[in-house]
Amino acid sequence: MKKKGYHVLLLLILITGVFAILFYRRPELLKVLRYQNPDDQTYRIFPQSVVAKADTAFHFIRTNNRNDLDTVSVMNSKHELVPFKKYFDDGQLTVFMVIRDDTLIYERCAPGYSDTTLSTLFSVGKSMTSVLLGKALAEGRIKSLTDLLITYVPELRSNPAFERITLRDLLSMKSGLEFTDAESNYLMAIFSDEAKYFYTDDIKKQLLSTKSAQPPGTFYKYRSIDVFLLGWAIENATGQKIAQYFQDKIWKKIGAEYPASWGLDHPDGFANTASRFQSTAIDLAKIGRLYLNKGNYNGIQVIPEEWINESVHLNAESPALSKYWQKTTFHYMWWLPQLPVNGDFSAEGTRGQRLYVDPLTRTIIVQFALKGGGDFPYRKISRYLSGLPFAYPDSYKKD
Numbered sequence: 001m002k003k004k005g006y007h008v009l010l011l012l013i014l015i016t017g018v019f020a021i022l023f024y025r026r027p028e029l030l031k032v033l034r035y036q037n038p039d040d041q042t043y044r045i046f047p048q049s050v051v052a053k054a055d056t057a058f059h060f061i062r063t064n065n066r067n068d069l070d071t072v073s074v075m076n077s078k079h080e081l082v083p084f085k086k087y088f089d090d091g092q093l094t095v096f097m098v099i100r101d102d103t104l105i106y107e108r109c110a111p112g113y114s115d116t117t118l119s120t121l122f123s124v125g126k127s128m129t130s131v132l133l134g135k136a137l138a139e140g141r142i143k144s145l146t147d148l149l150i151t152y153v154p155e156l157r158s159n160p161a162f163e164r165i166t167l168r169d170l171l172s173m174k175s176g177l178e179f180t181d182a183e184s185n186y187l188m189a190i191f192s193d194e195a196k197y198f199y200t201d202d203i204k205k206q207l208l209s210t211k212s213a214q215p216p217g218t219f220y221k222y223r224s225i226d227v228f229l230l231g232w233a234i235e236n237a238t239g240q241k242i243a244q245y246f247q248d249k250i251w252k253k254i255g256a257e258y259p260a261s262w263g264l265d266h267p268d269g270f271a272n273t274a275s276r277f278q279s280t281a282i283d284l285a286k287i288g289r290l291y292l293n294k295g296n297y298n299g300i301q302v303i304p305e306e307w308i309n310e311s312v313h314l315n316a317e318s319p320a321l322s323k324y325w326q327k328t329t330f331h332y333m334w335w336l337p338q339l340p341v342n343g344d345f346s347a348e349g350t351r352g353q354r355l356y357v358d359p360l361t362r363t364i365i366v367q368f369a370l371k372g373g374g375d376f377p378y379r380k381i382s383r384y385l386s387g388l389p390f391a392y393p394d395s396y397k398k399d
Helices: 002-025 029-035 067-071 083-088 124-138 167-171 188-191 193-199 205-207 225-238 241-251 281-291 305-312 377-385
Strands: 048-051 072-074 079-084 091-101 103-109 258-263 275-280 329-333 334-336 344-347 354-357 363-369
Touching: 048 241, 067 083, 067 103, 067 377, 072 083, 072 188, 072 377, 079 083, 083 091, 091 193, 091 281, 091 377, 124 167, 124 225, 124 241, 124 275, 124 281, 124 305, 124 344, 167 225, 193 205, 193 225, 225 241, 241 258, 275 281, 281 354, 281 363, 305 334, 363 377
Parallel strands: none
Antiparallel strands: 048 258, 072 079, 091 103, 091 363, 258 275, 329 334, 334 344, 344 354, 354 363
16 A cells, blocks of 8 residues: 555656656746637737837728628538628627728727727737838838848857748748648647747747748748748838837827727747737727728828738738638738638738728728628628628528
8 A cells, every 4th residue: 555655646746747857847837828819918028119009090980880891691611691791790709990081981890899908809909010111111120031041140140940931932922941830639729839929029030940840931831930930120221119100100100099008928028929919999990991991091101001012911922821712822921811802801810800901992891700700791881881882602501
């Protein structure tokens, strides 16, 4: 009996030792296990770098709400046509706004939310990083997308994995660097690079030890690590922290009415440019307005029109991927639907955060959600509210 108790004690000591070593080597695992899948308010556990509002706010015109949208049939994630109100409730949407020609024509908010609620936008931050890169290029802080990353981040020169990566490789998510996402089983998600970088308190330290998986420029893989590296390059090139540069060059220039923020890995640390940007819905719409107006805000060219066009059009480039019925591809950190028409584009976050822009109908749609929000109803809604025809592909509808 004593021998059995000794073996149990020895096993407990061994297990404790393994976990002690594991948490020592991966301290962020404590946060991963505690918080697991983050939601739109998880940003509160991280240090924040605040982005100040504009000195003079821009206000969209508000009119009577188009309540007829509530009954319009849209496709949900099960390929079923349902009334939009049901789509809103089932998808746990928190805010849904439709703006056309600077007029807010429809808005629905869940209890406890409004268009002024600050929320994490997750991968919408990737699109904001693309905005910043365009500004840095326009100012000559960054010379060209063909420049090597190590030109701007010499701290990485000691690691051969970075020696051939260009800024365009990062913008196209073709760095070739190792990265495991969290879209797998529970155990693998916990130990994924996605979870590690989201909860680590030192992003740059993690980046320094990254290994190469493929030659840069040859293989597309959606990964946050490429956006971190772009953020590092922008900070070094401009001499400003991401939040400060975003505030001075973008946020205060577009009439933002409320502060935004970037989540940091530690106090006064590095911004998580891939997935910890916070904004209100009403102000995120102003980024959509900026891009709808080709980078111009009330007569001032905030972002070059050439960068807008290059960012939201494939031109002669081949799609990096093709997903869903609208054959959406990922380009310069924006999502571009290709079928049956093209020209609209969106920034998207993993929990259903969306900024959708449709130049054809001059429509901006902002959606915040808690769990994903379902399908892609934005084209149907923008066409309906503009009096234009729209039909889902027959092959997509549920039998």
